[in-house]
Amino acid sequence: MILRYEDYDRQSVFTTDILVIGTGAGGGAVGAELAADGFDVTFVEEGSYHPTSTFNPYATESVPRLYRDSGATVIMGTPQIPFVEGRTVGGTTVINGGMTYRTPDDVLDTWQDLTGSPEMGVEGMTPLFERVEGIVHAKHQHEASVGNDSRIMAQGAERLGWKVEINKRNQESCTGANLCVFGCPTGAKQSTLVSYMPRAMKSGARCLTEVRIHKLLIRGGRCVGAVGRAIDPITRRRGPRVVIKAKATIVCGGAIQTPYLLKRHRLGKPSGQLGRNFLCHPNAKLIGFYPGRVNAWQGVSQYSQVREFHDEGLLFAENFIPPSAMAANLPVFGDRALELLKRYDNAVVSGVLVEDSTTGTVSRGPFGMAIARYDITHQDHSRFLKGVELLSTLHFEMGADSVALPFHDQPFASSMDEVRRIIATQTSRHTLELFTVHLMGTARMGATPESSVVDLGGQLWDLPGAYVADASLFPTAIGVNPQITIMALATRVAARLIEARGSVLAAA
């Protein structure tokens, strides 16, 4: 069953075996696995329950309902990096692009070296990936879903001799509606809203929506649940206090909200790593404008990725967005904006993703705000400039007549010579316009309390009964879309709890 704000006047204290805070890639997966194994599972979700039938193509309605803080979220630093994450049943999986890349082998080798555990290596993780991929239906797209922006990117890379990888996505019979960012309107994208969460519900789990957890309940040095406040969905004011008593509490709020909650209790002390090691795969958007109509809004987003420069930590992909989002990102206004948006049908939106070479931090700010801080390095800045030049080359090779560049002081170019001239002027990191959706690494997993926040089973070293199962666990950046890795690690956390069922249930 799903409970919402109105329900908490009647009941505000709950008792459960497992409390899962969050319903996204981590929360959905760990909760569903445990519910299927017979645990009494209670999810708590800060957002509301918005089923597929309520999705529509309008930003003014989708963004407030589905995105944290109505999308007004920024990582502070040089430059500032806007980011988005989901706040709805299903979490960010409801609004992401649905890529299902496994963690690359070289990253897993590093994780194995860092943790000293084969479980974190290729062999240890492969069965988890297989299981997750089966549940979310990771597969290649049907040909009827492929649109012209995807064809341009893949064929452009082919012409330039660059390696292209066709993406697998978590989808069942996706037909390329290309509205992933506002919730899949066909139900094809297998977000946790339509994959893990229904499974959990069928196994008897319940979900308390519209509750924000403020603190963990700690008794005798052990976590025995959490306390939150209901949030009125109409006024957004705080309502009744909600208490959930649990034998194990799994925090799955993502790489920003998870450390925010745990830092309240000054946890992670042995290593000092809680809230550190913040990774975000910053990316820059580049829009190619073509002489003819491309109609890129028809057809799946990110059919493929250009992997030629993966060794240098660069990845390119098309990533089409609705006109409202495009208008928000173009540094123009008035009739100039209309003139550009009239070429919406001629545009191909693409992105340069850079694998992190540095880390940031997450700390607790005032008024319930988490403060994320991240400064890109000069090396990353150079890589962005290189990525922008390469991606511009692809667009002009495919016949684009101009490109919109991610530099707020000089945003347009109509030839490669002009692109190079503009890039040569980009000496400051401040003029680079970045964006991200991949937030990772703030409660890293590891083999010792001196080097990590949680153990290899996801349990906090300094708070028995409290676990983490989300992107916070990543010891390093992974260089690809993190959804499947999060689900796989959450499945590992669930497996460990299942193995320890007796002691978990006897606890508290």
Place this chain on the structure above:
Amino acid sequence: MTQAIEPHVLVDAIPSRDHLPEPVGRYIAPETFGKGTAGLERHPDVGRSLARPVAMSPSGRRAFHGIIRALVPTGVDMPDAPQRIERHVRRMMRYMPILVAFGLRLCIFAIDQAPRWLGMSTRRLRGLPVERAREVFERLSHSRIVLVQTMLYAIRGLVMSTFFDQDEAHEAIGYAPVPFLRGRQTLRHRLIEGAGAADADLIPAIPGVRP
């Protein structure tokens, strides 16, 4: 009232026809699938699905209307654009952290005063003709001060994204997502039922690229 999980969520979970590594899913009859697709309509401005807009003083609204008039294109017939955009933005503010929403109010105030602190006029932005107000924004957009850039980015992003989310703006740029989305829903329904896609279902390739 306790809300049982709605059936359309469950029917969305169409299992793959591929073999799952372990039979953890439950097969849901595909004939019930149709209930799991989106309605696509705009939501009525009542009820619980969207929060109530935050309050804003009449003076704050006039300042915001001045900013909106300066930012939105004149080439789209939307006479009530300031009122509509203001209402949407006030609703979005309801979802933002209190500090961010407060910062947005400060941005509106500061930009309204921009003609004065830029030395361009003794009047506030709201009192300037649209063309003159746009000159103020042009000046602001060339600022190298990070705070000014951030303010401009936030206000411009909110106003422009809201404007280009309206039906009139969609029509002006030739964007009509609903018929396409309905077609895709129907196609998916057919694929789930086991029918293949016809040639007409492929998205037509443009000249110069292969299908």
